[in-house]
Amino acid sequence: MAHVVRAIEAVVALPAYREQVLADAPAIAHIGAGGAQGVFFGYDFHLDQDRLGLIEINTNAGGAMLNAVLARAQRSCCQAVQAMAPDGASVTTFEQRLVDMFRREWRLAGNSRPLASIAIVDEAPQQQYLYPEFLLFRQLFERHGLQAVIADPSELACRHGRLWHGELAIDVVYNRVTDFYLDLPANAVLRQAWQEQAAVLTPHPQAHALYADKRRLALFSDEAALRALGVADDDRQVLLANVPRTEVVDAAHGDRLWAARRSLFFKPAAGFGSRAAYRGDKVTRRVWEEIMTGAYVAQAFVPPGERVIPNEGGSSQSMKFDLRAYAYAGGVQWVAARVYQGQTTNFRQPGSGFAPVYTTVDASGRGMGEAEGEYASYVFLLDAEGEVHALPHVLYVALARGQALAPMLAGRTLRLADWYVRLQAGGEPGAVVNETYGLVRFDGEGRFNLEAAPGDTAWPTPAERRRMQELLLS
Structure with missing residues (x-):
């Protein structure tokens, strides 16, 4: 994801890209070049087995503070999982970085005095689903010595070149409204403040035009377009591998798109929150007419991940999930999962909501908090198609002890490779000193059972061995 x-x-930094994208963007999107970058971008991914697909980019992604609270409350079920979970210190660091991010936005806008005040602004904020997060942000800002208010745009006014909330002059607006170009009359004061630079607005209209308009996904997944812009080879390959093929819907291609609809997902170019978004195999003729006459994109369908969630009483239910990477200035700040049921991401069903994501230091070996030593075990799963999947060692231990499940592998039999590796100075993997191979069977719920393999049937092919070496050294 990073x-x-x-x-x-x-890509966005390329002058040719900015010129092309902003040429057909509203005039207000031309304001802000060289200033504030925009806080809380959300890169939303589907994870289908080992395939990662960028579904969309949001420039006012919610939930970051809720996930910080969740991380503080989370309790690990076992030592192996605890090694992968964020601790209180990491959450404190994350919160400090959030405050630093707003201060950096203030400086990028050309201000030399310290940031003093922030308004968290949305339409009818107390009625918003994520209003509790607004309260958490206000508390966070106040703990760091900033004056903070939660306000509807109607409570603001521009006077004497400044934006005001009552008698408080506002330095920065943390913009949570979803009228991305501030077209609605209700947001006229925000539009005026941005046009007159009476306050720093973050995120701002230009950020939406450059990143979040879903037509950008068509460009990010088009090899010819990326080449024409002069995108570097490495960046181009990353995008083509991880951004599902997307095209802007044109009624002239309606017959072709209708025939291919079952493999597509349709979403409005300026949409948000999964509103008016449709899986192609669920589209009716009435909805199809709306898609053909509206501003939509068609994206190759990448299934969301699935997890089996236990219920009270011993039953269980299958839930879908996506991954949201919160990012600022090109760096990933935090990763969270959103668990749900239905066609699109939503938190309406019991058991849905944000969930923690456990991570490891590297792709295949030692996990967070694992003691340094002279040797480490690196584990890989090999499937019948010749694919190699790195298995974090802490997860391998938890599976082997029956302390974790792998529902995404339920019912599968795979070969397992365990390489015992001598570590170099600094902890980097060096020579492989021992190799062990076997079979691992996962039952219907993803429980792990390791078995001996007859003869050399579990040994890797030369191509698989090369891939394991690549993962080991990556």
Whole structure:
């Protein structure tokens, strides 16, 4: 995910890209070049087995503070999982970085005095689903010595070149409205403040035009367009591998798109929150007419991930999930999962909502918090198609002890390779000193059972061995 974020930042930084994109953007999107970059970009991904697909980019992604609270409350079920979970110190660091991010936005806008005040602004904020997060942000800002208010745009006014909330002059507006170009009369004061630079607005209309308009996904997934812009080879390959093929819907191609609809997902170019978004195999003729006459994009369908969630009483239910990478200035700040049921991401069903994501330091070996030593075990799963999947060692231990499940592998039999590796100075993997191979069977719920393999049937092919070496050294 971090590679995708960096690749998109590299494209957006190209003058040719900005000129092309802003040429047909509203005039207000031309304001802001060289100033504030925009806080809380959300890069939303589907993870289908090992395939990662960037579904969309949001420039006012919600949930970051809720996930910080969730991380503080999370309790690990076992030591192996604890090694992968964020701790209180990492959450404190994350919160400090959030405050630093707003201060950096203030400085990027050309201000030399310290940031003093922030308004968290949305339409009817107390009625918003994520209003509790607004309260958390206000508390965070106040803990760091900033004056903070939560306000509807109607509570603001421009006077004497400044934006005001009552008698408080506002330095920065943390913009949570979804009228991205501030076209609605209700947001006229925000539009005026941005046009007159009476306050720093973040995120701002230009950020939406450059990143979040879903027509950009068509460009990010088009090899010819990327080449024409002069995108570097490495960045181009990252985008083509991880951004599902997307095209702007044109009624002239309606017959072709209708025939291919079952493999497509349709979403409005300026949409948000999964509104008016449709899986192609669920589209009716009435909805199809709306898609043909509206501003839509068609994206190759990448299934969301799935997890089996236990219920009270011993039953379980299958839930879908996506991954949201919160990012700023090309760097990933935090990763969270959104668990749901239905066609599109939503939090309406019992058991849905944000969920923690456990991560490891590297792709295949030692996990967070694992003690340094002279040797480390690196584990890989090999499938019948010749694909090699790195298995974090802490997860391998948890599976072997029956302390974790792998529902995405339920019912599968795979070969397992365990390489015992001598570590070099600095902890980098060096020579492989021992190799062990076997079979691992996962039952219907993803429980792990390791078995001996007859003869050399579990040994890797030369191509698989090369891939394991690449993963080991990456």
